Amino acid sequence: MADSTFWWLLAGACIVLELLTGTFYLLMLALGFVAAALAAYLGLALTGQVATAAIAGGGAVAIWYAVRSARGRRAGATANPDMNLDIGEVLSVDSWNADGTASVHYRGARWTVVQRAAQPPVAGIYRVVGVVGNRLMVDKA
Structure with a gap:
């Protein structure tokens, strides 16, 4: 099996797991596996492919975590003005x-x-x- 096929299968498995669990972080890891598959197409050695997957996937997870943390926690349904239009009245x-x-x-x-x-x-x-x-x-x- 070609290296790129292995990375595409891992990316597909992450997407399926994400659909089953609902965690967005698995999609970020799938992006890393897609980047590794592209690196395999470019002819990088296995070490370069793994490094590409780690940097792209880990970086995407870190960026997504930072974005979510910067937004802060949303208020619960009892105090969220997006869910209760009475809040603020x-x-x-x-x-x-x-x-x-x-x-x-x-x-x-x-x-x-x-x-x-x-x-x-x-x-x-x-x-x-x-x-x-x-x-x-x-x-x-």
Whole structure:
């Protein structure tokens, strides 16, 4: 079997494993194997092919890891404005109950409101920072 065929088979195996597991890093390793297959076509020795696979695949993984780390972690579904359109909206709380909750009319329905941080319950304008079930978590605006 030719060296390039071996590298193409490894790249295909990584792609299949990626489809089964859903990890994007296996695609980066597959890129390294494709680079090694191209190096084999160019006539590099086996050592050069392995080095090409390691540099290309490892470099792609390192770059992808750096990009993901730079973006930071996304907020969970309860506090992600991409998933809950209520987050960031402003509402008015007229009075608070003794248990630390309030009932407000928001978007045509009655909602239960709780404060995210332990602050004194004062009537006023609040900003929605999270949605947990049917409760809106708010901070003072």
